[in-house]
Amino acid sequence: MTDELALHDGRDPICPTCHGESLPHSQTHNSPADQSRDGTGPHSRLFRPSQEFRQEMDVPTAPDNPPKTARSDSHLQRVLLVNASHAFDTDLLIIGGGSAGFAAAIEARQLGARVVMVEKGTLGGTCVNVGCVLSKFFLRAAELAHLAATHPYRGIETSLDAVNLAALRSQQRALIAALRAEKYEALVDYYGWELIRGTARFLDPETVVVGQRRIRPRATLLATGARPAIPPLPGLLDVPFLTSTSALDLERLPRSLVILGAGFVALELGQAFHRLGTAVTLVQRRPRLLPEVEPELAEALQQALATEGLQFLLGTHVQRIDRTPSGIRLLMTRGEHEEALDADAVLVATGRLPNTDALNLPTAQIAVDERGAPIIDATLRTTNPRVYAAGDVVLTPQFVYVAAAAGRIAARNALLGENRPFDLSAVPAVLFTDPQLATVGLTRAQATAAGYRLLTGFAPAEAIARERVNFQPYGGVLVLADRESGRLLGAQAVASAAGELIDAAVLAIAHRLTLDDLREHLAPYLTCAEGLRLAALAASQDIAHLSCCA
Template sequence: MSENKIEVRIPVQGMTCTGCEDHVVKALQNVGATNVSASFRRGEASFQVAVNSDLEQAKKAISDTGYKPGDAVIISEEVKPPFSDGDYDLVVIGSGGAAFSAAIEAVQQGAKVGMIERGTIGGTCVNVGCVPSKTLLRAGEINHLAHRNPFLGIETSAEPVDLATLVKKKNELVDNLRQQKYVNLIDDYGFELIQGEARFIDEMTVEVTGRKISAKSFLIATGAAPEVPDIAGLKEVDYLTSTSALELKELPKRLAVIGSGYIAMELGQLFHNLGAEVTLMQRSARILKMYDPEIAEAVTEALTDQGINLITGASFERVEQDGQVKRVHIMVNGEKQVIEAEQLLVATGRKPNTAALHLDAAGVKLGARGQVIIDEYLRTSNPRIYAAGDVTLGPQFVYVAAYEGGVAAHNALGASRKVDLNVVPGVTFTNPSIATVGLTEEQAKAAGHEVKTSVLPLDAVPRAIVNRETTGVFKIVAEAKTLKVLGVHIVAENAGDVIYAATLAVKFGLTVQDLRESLAPYLTMAEGLKLAALTFDKDVSKLSCCAG
């Protein structure tokens, strides 16, 4: 058996290109390091060596190539040796963001990698999620502004929407991005694509269309699919999901939506902006129940002002269909209501794609909703098998999936890296958009913090005023004594662009004072972040332009 190893990272000054990276990698390999990688952009090298190795040898090897090494940092102790050999070092089941991130990372470490996909390559994001929905959302925004622009003196108009053409162009965009960002990379990186459905037959073997495939380690990255609630009559109705809604060729006159989470709100607003009458229905008393109340109030105001019918506190009794008309029977505040529409969209969450994997044969435990249970290293109950992305029901973002895929690949090949999801930004691409990072006020208090908050209405932000779109809010949650930023929550145009700066503030422990003392470009939405910081002890309505 191979001896145990440690994983090491060394800062390296002087690397300026990929050729420099190659020199550093070769130098470290010459002194016995394995799984070596170097990045000139990050200015560092990482590698594995035997537990008792002299790290000064590694530093000297780097110095001898002409670069300047810093102090070595041990990332993880006792990296365990690999399992017994299989057909592959790593087999990835799935082909979305987590899967490709893992496959690329593993190949770069010299592993032999296989990827199994039962359907279309690329996963949810590029095929039926982020890319198609956001391009259509942009089309809807343009159509909405053409009908209802906020500037007197400009006359705009729009013809009825040709949804079939919009969907055709959307599909062309999806096809191009799938080819460029996924399919082409298979040959570029040199891992093997295996078409078919994977089914575990034991803890280290899967079967795909009759072929048995073994591996030292596996990664489950099969994603999730729309979940359908148990409502009487729903199974007998021709309803839409987030997938099929994006393939409609004719715009319905009326659209009813069961659910009001981010998918329901984005698609509901999309069809509203294209010209449909939209009703959003949900069980809870307010939308965005896990968000700060100021955020929910601002979004509620925006959606209702735009003409979307929003029903909260609804209990769903049954659904029926009469010809092309669907009827949703609900109870609201003890009163019966019937919502009629030509199309019914069900957007009540997502369920993990695990049913066909036969994970019990591999000793992999699942949660109550069918999600793969993982530890902080992304290991399942079978130490040979890892899981990443939506299949674990963690944060449902492609960038989280990609990050987890990379971590899982390192760990599957012998490292012991913990996944860190303490600071994850989230964006809902409505108009205005919703962006959040860190703790809500309630979460901060529950965690034991004494908090101080700042709430800045969007009509105090100059960019919003000149845009004539002032429905929204900035909220900062800070620790009361130190004013360390614990969370930032925004409802505004381009909130998703602003939230990255807030993410850095939360991640690196910046304070409200740090935000105050940083220059913010005037007439940008990002200036709202600084104004919200000033609001802790100033009335920003009394400030001159740019006087923050």
């Protein structure tokens, strides 16, 4: 096995096809037939469903029967490695108990595999414990405070008396504890896998050790997630800075807050803190907000947030940060000018780093990039052919639904040898500011670089009846299509409910629908989702001269 595992040219050490080819493994098995989803690809012989397995008394079996669920009845067969003469302690070892790890464990147990999960911290990972659930709770509370203090409807008198952040945090913690218990902790026993508390590290390419216990799995999934990145800014470590994690645990509002970065996390937390009474300034080195978003929509969102009172210092380089008697001071350069900015607190929102330091990946012959993230192929397999990686620990989009989908696919590829690539062609992204921003598919620049001749349609906010009723004047819905076929290639929106709207665009792109399909379907009136149909209509006519629903 040592000689086999030493192959780092991309060939699978236990794949005869790879040994007979000069091409790397990822290039010898990339035909549609090789990527079939029913487990009949070239590596389906590595792990194959076997009726005989249940009768093999000398082969370890899973804990009591896996639960029968609506989607697992046809999959409740044990999986059997061809070289079953090797003694493995478990079929799938999962390092990390977050979204990717749990999705993989559920999929593996529904396949009848034995699963061991290792988690050193709190089950549930980033999203439920310190990420998206907390931030959306915080955003919703801030939205209600904002509406109480100021809203656009005449004749309705409201006011905001006070914000008790400590009471809000108490409610938040109760919600998180309930969700963690329901969606994570209870599932370990329900599906029947083993959970080990501790830190995992590789002892060699085939063995993982947790404390005093050694585990030799048939396959391993790395799902250890990521943490906030701390930039090498002079003076930063000498001041009490916040991260997205610690900011969502504050029980007292700072009077003023500087946020380093202006991406999704920075914008969401910035608006929430501002609406609760904190003066917020966002500082970013890049000269344009959200450069991955089409300019007219990024500018519309910036205008909406600036009108509300958020301050933006774009194209600004922070030289150092110092502690002052009242808080912190940033020394910055904007162009050729030097500036200073004082605030009560500073929040660092400049990206995330993978949690791989403790894994001892070099010993496992797993290559990493400059950030320390495992390098994976299209099937989520690392340079160690028995180890896969999924979730925020790798360079896939850092969304919980991407992590969960990757966990499911990684489990099937590891256990059944399906060699299925992880398709990221229609990944939605939602920024939960007010208004929201949502995107999916290609941008203009990406589509042009790919050789498409583009047809675009834009429905501004004033053309969408829901936005008129909401008194939300910013942004709108943009669609991009292939001029020749009419097929939808991308969609972006700034709207009150852009996150709900974008799901229809995800399905349209995934199923290769056209602008005609979007024009002809029945869109419910007085919804933001109607904006998608209006944008499709705008590609060929002036929607300002249409009656309602025409």
